Amino acid sequence: MTRLDAEAMVTSNDGLADDPLADDRPAGGDRPADDRPAGDDVVLRLAGVVKTFPGVRALDGVRLEVRAGEVHCLLGQNGAGKSTLIKVLSGVYRPDDGDIVWQGRHVHLANPQAAMKAGIATIYQELDLVDDLSVAENIYIGQEPHRAGFVRRGEMRRGAGEILTRLGHPEIPVGAEVGRLPAAAKQIVSMGRALSRDAKLLIMDEPSAVLAQDEVSNLFRVVRDLTAQGIAVIYISHRLEEVREIGDRVTVLKDGRTSAVNLDARSTPTRDLVSRMTGRTIEYVFPPRPPEPTRRGEPLLLVDRITRRGEFEDVSLTIHSGEIVGIAGLVGSGRSELLETIYGARRPDAGRVLSNGRPLRPGDVAAAVRAGLGMAPEERKSQALLLGEPVYRNITLATFRRFAAAGFTRSARERAAAAAVADGLQLRPRDVDRAVGTLSGGNQQKVVVGRWLLGDVSLLLLDEPTRGVDVGARAELYQMIRRLADDGVGILLVSSEVPEVLGLSDRVLVMREGRLVHQASAEELDEDSVLDLVMAGSLLEGDRV
Amino acid sequence: TSNETKNDGGQTKVSEGKNAAPGKNVTIGFSAPAADHGWIGAITANAKAQAAKYSDVKLLPVDAGKDAPAQIAAIESLIQQKPDAIVLLPNDGAQLTAVARKAMEAGIVVINLDREFSDPAASFALIKGDNYGMGVSAGHYIGRKLKGRGDAVIAEVAGIDTLQLTKDRSKGFADTLATYGLRVSNRVAADFTVPGGQAVTANLLQAASKIDAIWNHDDDQGVGVLAAIKQAGRKEFFMVGGAGSLDAMDHIAAGDTPLEATVTYPPTMASSAISLARLAVQGKGLDDLVELQVPKLIVLQSETVTRSNVDRYRPLGFKS
Amino acid sequence: MKRTLGLVAVLVALLVVGAVTRPDIFGDTSKLWQNELTVLTLASAIGIVTVGMTFVMIGGGIDLSVGALLALASVWCTTVATQSYGVGGVIFSALAVGAGAGFVNGLLISYGRLVPFIATLAMMVAARGLAQKISGSRTQINHVSLINDLASEKILGVPYIVLVFAVVVALGWVLLNRTTFGRRTVAVGGNAEAARLAGINTRRHTVLLYALSGLCCGIAALVVVAQTTSGSNTNGDLYELNAIAAAIIGGTALAGGRGTIVGSLVGVLIFSQIANLFTVNNLPTETQRIVNGAIIVGAVLIQQFRLADLRRRPKLST
Amino acid sequence: MKRTLGLVAVLVALLVVGAVTRPDIFGDTSKLWQNELTVLTLASAIGIVTVGMTFVMIGGGIDLSVGALLALASVWCTTVATQSYGVGGVIFSALAVGAGAGFVNGLLISYGRLVPFIATLAMMVAARGLAQKISGSRTQINHVSLINDLASEKILGVPYIVLVFAVVVALGWVLLNRTTFGRRTVAVGGNAEAARLAGINTRRHTVLLYALSGLCCGIAALVVVAQTTSGSNTNGDLYELNAIAAAIIGGTALAGGRGTIVGSLVGVLIFSQIANLFTVNNLPTETQRIVNGAIIVGAVLIQQFRLADLRRRPKLST
Ligand SMILES: Nc1ncnc2c1ncn2[C@@H]1O[C@H](COP(=O)(O)OP(=O)(O)OP(=O)(O)O)[C@@H](O)[C@H]1O
Ligand SMILES: Nc1ncnc2c1ncn2[C@@H]1O[C@H](COP(=O)(O)OP(=O)(O)OP(=O)(O)O)[C@@H](O)[C@H]1O
């Protein structure tokens, strides 16, 4: 149980000054950027790439070199510029400056079509699917097989089916409307599209953020398949263990600059990677649990046999003040629906929810909020953020009424309170007047969770709170969650990362196919036993809570 | 349009008497609703043409805009320019009354054209068509032909139902038919447009499988009414029109459609209104009347144009 | 699909109302057939316009200029000069004017970056003015009898214009559901950013959508000219509102990405059938209006009845 | 902010056009003042309606019934029975009818789950019909002189109705920018699901928004009654389209979540100033219309000129 160590903070250049790779200035095109002589197998080379947005220099001279057949990982804090970099590569943004050499030729990728034509396919961080089209249509969007303008539907469905099979998901119906699929299935479709393009370079921006563990290994199988065919892959993730498992080489971005290039993905020590990303050293840490289980008196929240047909059934649970309860389970096991139902965003078919002994009106979020509940939902863009509004108004979305006097809002106070939250969560850039839509994905996520750190919730429901959040900020977030619990708030946490559930919670519930199948204190469980539980074939009566 | 008749000769007129002699110069403001209907278009055209015939008249036309408040503003800006007279065809009589009174109080002679103010004091004189009378004329024509047939199916294609004038026309029609023991059995309202006339008539012809007579309030929409009748291939009835467009008169003369007659609502009243305004400002009366001033109220006859007299009326017909 | 079934149920309900109130018409097969042909005939022009509107709306836009373009095309194609080229000249000029003006809409929106509402509103105002200028606010009689025959002549008892309507609907269905153009329309309207990222030229596509809508206005103008034997600058009045309403009733989303041709067709037929019911029952205008408001609300409520399961998707409620 | 500056530039450009074409009016301070008061007076009713519309649109909706509600309220408050209660009765009935009908809109949309376009379209049709029924299609003269005085009396040279307009705009601004109600409106329109999950009662708020819009229609009805000294079922014709257009020109997003009162105000003034320029220059209607279309396009293009930097945000262009 390590705490953040202020003394251990070092800037990347101080700590690694002797490292020849630690070059954060734009590299001249003439200078080889590798310890080895650049072989013929280098397919992509970037040098000095600059991209500015109003008020932000998102990329400030970036170098990158990718070889055919390798998995090249991009690491960096939230807001470091990873997504911006890949958008430059896929023709979405035009760089202000810099050099892109693709397959030995200088290229201008003026628009996404140009990048696609060049053989670069991308899976973006934010899902880029059309909800109203079918799975097959989404996979082939923009390059539908056709004859004289007529879509060859049979061919398209067949092709889509093959691709999905290759991705290990033959069960996803190619004719289904994508909007009706769960998030994980959407991610698969998004990957399917990238695969359909016969790319020579495949870029994946945090593909694992919405995947559960079993899906990630499936994804890795596909990636290995591709690299074996000589296709290069750029892989972005905040999970270092994934980088270790799948990556060949690593490039690290920090504040829009390259702080290290072409590190070996397997052998570089975690400490080095983290310090190059953040300029300080952090271990992947959870705050210590309080020594005694602090269960006293009546539960804060009592969920009594609630059911929503087709989603979850007969779920009962309790949460006490000061307790963090985690729910583990596969994507699609109904955890999000359970949380939303407790919160009143969905109406249960049966059962009831009591807060402090009093029943909550079913299907009434406002009533739940009045009773002291708060929820950070799963999908930040569709469920949580007003993208065009400033950060501070997003942070105070649930509390602006408490800042107001006689119905008149008091923006200055809101701003100050929001700035404090932003500081605590290391929001980057730390400007609370900026439109939240211009933040990087991970920073947006911090805003979603930060909303409930203000004001006085007594029970917090967190659905994948660290999705897309970098290692450093994650540690901060865990601290804040624990501090809330220490202050007496009850917390119900859903996460697809089993270590997170185990590390942060006092008590763990395991959910499978809409039922709670196991309950234990976190110390009694380890990762393997949880995985066994969530994937077990049939339900055993005795297992149930 | 179908006819090349140069009909300007019938739409304006300058008397041959002593009133024709040029007098004091007269500036006349003119305001009428925007012309997107043949009849209104003819009103504006006639006023301009009539004013051009007098060497002592200067016309200041202002567009009335799209609704009553806009026309009020237009009249107010006109008052600022201090014309001698204003000829005003209001978007809505009652709504323009206050501003007309204001003009009168400013010493401007207001000639109220067609749509009547709610206060007689708001105008120096009123010249208008007879909406109720149109219904009466149409009622008499149809009544005479169907007299004694109490089961006769009589249909009415009205104009815009939200307007008072439509109510008046329908009332005159119903009242007159009643004197013959007849009544309207099917009534539809179009919107003074050709497609409106076509659409409601197509439905009307479905509603009534046998009809004896139709009165259509407006010859503009009548183009559509006749088209629908032709498309349905119905011939068992006769039809009376309204307003007196050139197109309608051509059909009456040719006898190629069920349209046998039309009852007039002449846009030439705009020409007359200009003449009245000039005379009023110059302090002259009507030549053939004894009085020294023009009359306070002139209501035009709604005349019935049939095949027998259509040649006389053709010059008065306006292009729809 | 379910949604369309609900709509068809509404249409059937309207026919039942007809049968109850006017059994003499709705109970007699041949009279009913005649009556429904009238309903279809009157639905033709607005229906064709609605097909174009449906494409624009699915593509995430809106076209307020349809009524004005119809008027402009009708006036243009009935000018004396045009008529002297015979039926070919009339047809060509109507289609060219409609598609051309629609093309301008598309350019303003795609490349001028105007909001569709404003660009097409400006076009609506300007096109009506132009139509007025060309026609001198007069109704222009059409003398090309081949055009007028479209409304009066029949084939197997069905007026030609109904056939034109049917062909446009069929082509629209194929275009939307079976071609890359149609699928891309859904993509552009459903998620313009995703469509762009997937390599679709969204701007060019948008231009084509508005040109298509304009083309439909040109076709509808010919239908109106045939029906009314004339062209007029007052033609197509309020068609924009009616077409949008019919499309929305038929399940097209104002926000784009969702909609069907069949739904729009049924939406148009519902409105046309309501108007027909009012006339055959001889209702006074003010009552018509009040009842009309209630029917619209009722129709949508009936149609939503089966949709309880869809409600959870937040998109639907907006 | 920048956007509004661009709009103000458009307004100034229009005044310059006035100065060039009619130096006698626009060059003479007192005549210019009189003329601009006329512009403001004419903008009052539609401007008040636009304030309500702006709230509805920012809240993610649309209100097609505004013109009809204005007509209904104007007819209701000028019925003989109402007038006999004096000025209080007239004012109360106008506001109550407007807000009440708006409330019904809100219920249909929030709890009936109707699409706003359809619900308010139905209300538009029904309210016009009702207005017609109540008034018997007659224009009803208002005899309560205190109301009529609003248009004819002035304070410091400014007509009372202009002051009413100013007060409504000021209150609207405060409500949108300084109150929790305004904040909730932006939230509901920007992302209804997010607002709901943050504990905002989005349904109740939607009802309030439409009631507010209806209330504005009631106020505007009083203004029109004062101006025309009468109530009529033809009042407020096409106000829905004009109000939406003014709001959009002023930067309000049709999709919700974005918009300003000042922008809408300037949008209304631009339209009103254009109409005034046409009148003082005595342009024929058809030319007016053609030019109007061009001006609208030009105004938006000018206004977008400074916005190059925002263009990258795809959301903004919709
Ligand atoms: N459209 C935009 N407008 C303004 N600023 C932007 C925009 N897009 C990105 N930025 C800024 O550019 C910087 C880099 O963002 P980017 O999305 O590339 O980060 P990232 O490395 O992908 O972070 P994360 O791990 O959170 O996804 C951030 O400071 C962000 O706020
Ligand atoms: N492959 C699938 N195809 C169709 N429906 C699925 C599929 N997987 C899950 N579902 C349904 O989707 C719902 C759950 O979706 P969701 O992914 O939000 O679950 P979850 O338990 O919240 O998982 P997570 O929190 O990890 O996202 C369930 O009702 C489930 O029946």
Ligand SMILES: [Mg+2]
């Ligand atoms: Mg990113």
Ligand SMILES: [Mg+2]
């Ligand atoms: Mg979930």
